[in-house]
Amino acid sequence: MKCAKCDDKAVYKGQGQYFCKNHFLGYFENKVYKTINKYSLIHQDDVVCVATSGGKDSINTLYLISRYCIEYKIRFFALAIDEGIHDYRDKTLEDLRNFCKSNSIILHIASFKEYFKDTLDNMMIKTDKRPCTICGIFRRTLLNRKARELGATKLATGHNMDDEAQSFLMNILLGNMSHNASLGPITGLAGNEKFIQRIKPLYFMTEKESRLYALLKGFDIGFTECPNIGQSFRMIIRDELNSIEHSLPGAKNGIINSFNEILPTLKEYYGKQKSKRIFNYCIKCGDACSQEVCNACRLEEELNVSD
């Protein structure tokens, strides 16, 4: 099959469109930059922190943000979290260090060991909690805390369309509709000194498009999967969603577009409910939270790794 725009061989088929390598790369980059501009993800006076794991999505995000920020003279840097997962994170961090070095990008690394006094591997010995629960709470907290320490005003993540569609459906199936109000291409309130707004430049790119982009750009990212991943609820939804997409091409796009239509209404409705509550700052660490003590501090207490 040939590219729809030239005579070269197609490497991509998406919703009836066939593109060759060059036209696919152009399509991908244009769509990401269009997302950044349409949703005002980055402003001239921002300092952008790109949360990176060394995987394809975050490497693509880092590469495209770096190009954007260099062009518009906006400050940016990369931040990685070392959870302390033996034989996994050490490898992805090595790939990330090499990538940042060859692209002259400043990379900061913050570890669970440094901030929460232990590695994830050791924490798992002390609790029955699932590793993804511990990792999710501590990683989210640490990204915000470290990005803030480094002066960032935006935190860019590699979330793609698949991630977002999965989260939306999971929240519906679990009856957590209010959580959907916290999704979208940009989340968090502007100007909150404790919580850095999060942006998702790959919001309208599928997981498959993201891997293809990384492959065609020659980013040296081997197949790596966290050893703790197991058979999670998200994996079930992911597989079902891929089956639906195969039978009904464009279904993921349809879900995300429908979601974005109702997102302003969700934000308004749940925002009003939230404003009735007293907004708290954690009495232990001072981070923004909706209770007296934030989830990370409570988890630290549970793990008995706090002072």
Place this chain on the structure above:
Amino acid sequence: MKVFIEKTGKHLVLEGRRSAADILKDLSINPESIILVKNNEIALDDEFIEDKDELRILSVISGG
């Protein structure tokens, strides 16, 4: 043909010319979850794979 499945690390040898889509169907692999590389070049699933070819089935899901 030699087939490598990245997600499982499995190497297979299959015989008989057929489309990549048919191979994926036989292996119960959803085309949405993979990218095909035929003889070191990206391929679409309507391409035919010959006995002399080498096919790599790359997983689009990684990280965590």
